[in-house]
Amino acid sequence: MKMPWRRASQFSSQRPMLTDEFRSALTREMLRTELLRAKVLLITVSLLIAIILVSYWIFPSAIDRIWRGQFSLVPLLLSYAPLLMFEVSIITMLRRRLVQGRDVPHLGRYLGVLIETSLPTVGLYLQMNSMGSAQALAFAVPFAYFIFIILSTLWLDFRLSLFTGFVAAAELLAIAMLYRPPGFPDEPPPDFAFHLIRSVVLLTAGILAGGVGRQLRRQFETSIVAGGARDRITSLFGQHVSPQVVEQLLAAGTQVTGETRTVVVMFVDFRNFTGAARARSPEEVVARLDDAFAMLVDILERHGGIVNKFLGDGFLALFGAPIADPRAASCAVAAAREMLAAMQDNNAGQDWPLRIGIGIHIGDAVVGTVGSPRRKEYTVIGDTVNFASRLESLNKDFDTQVLISSAIRDEVGTDAIDAQLLGSVTMRGYAEPMAVWRLG
Secondary structure, eight states, rough: OOSSSOSHHHHHHHHHHHHHHHHEEEEHHHHHHHHHHHHHHHHHHHHHHHHHHHHHHHHHHHHHTTTTOOOOHHHHOOOOOHHHHHHHHHHHHHHHHHHTTOOOOOOHHHHHHHHHHHHHHHHHHHHHHHHHHHHHHHHSSGGGGHHHHHHHHGGGHHHHHHHHHHHHHHHHHHHHOOOOOOTTTTTTOOOHOOOHHHHHHHHHHHHHHHHHHHHHHHHHHHHHHHHHHHHHHHHHHOOTTTHHHHHHHHHHTSOOEEEEEEEEEEEEEETHHHHHHHTTTTTHHHHHHHHHHHHHHHHHHHOOOOEEEESEEEEEEEEEESSSSSSHHHHHHHHHHHHHHHHHHHTTOOSOOEEEEEEEEEEEEEEEEEEEESSSEEESSHHHHHHHHHHHHHHHHOOEEEEEEHHHHHHHHGGGGTTTEEEEEEETOOOSOOOEEOOO
């Protein structure tokens, strides 16, 4: 039998499109983390400034002692104002980019890191002028570099975190060694080894933050890939695929190829549904169908089958595809029996009882994905499908509800011991009469 398509993975054929989707999703996640980083940074620095101001109002003498009587609100607010304006502009820009789905230029990120990480240096410069180099370098401001380094993990970029640590280390070492504030002639010269070690610690913190950011990014990527694979499976097989089948396909690598395999095909149809629906409102028709389908599909999934297509007032179900199952025929027969019993219970007390017809056949069929490059679906093609459909339609002629083929009866053995031969029936498209068995 000639294959109607190449034996190639659905997912491989769509790789460029999926790559674009992946990049778009990753870009959105990175923009969200960058937006979170900017907000946390602004809130953290604002809280620290507020704590200093409150402390000055409550304990002015202690603040004056630390600042050697040189404390002033003006330099503090002047150093805070650029950060406030810069972070507000960053937050605004990131929100706009997130709505547009556009990434931030890479050079812009490095420029932002340079500006942000230089703000503690500005604060340190002002503090050195107030309390002297030795006391300022030993006080709180140098530790502010760690705030920027820690939050750099949210860039999800090792190089940006490393650059943050490098800028912090270089600027701390430079200002400690090169700047001597006026008014403090008695201060000893800076110890290069002492300040070098502190700068190395900052650089090391940047490396560690970069490692954490890289791991977070990998987890994002893994999550996006897994979510994308799950969405593609759901799109390919329909929303009616059970979570168990999705998990099995994911475990199998989601490779859905065109191939010939032995499958069990089941057609389910509500008898005389169209005529009865004419006397009812569209809302009643849809509600009744939804109620019945929900029950039947649940039974189908419990027995390992999937709904391949809904066909108006019926559906086409598969057993043994896309996941191979050596007990597919027995599962289909068991599902049919349970469907009959469930419909009987469901009809009790209903003003619109439904009667189902089921046809089951097993044989070789071509299974795989067909469709356009933009939309594909998993389908089954071949004589097995045609025979199962015609078998189901014979329920009307025999006034039965479940008909199976000889192939199914031979496959399930004692599971169909109660099957009754209705005779050999001439079917359209078949030269020889075909045996038809009634089940139940």
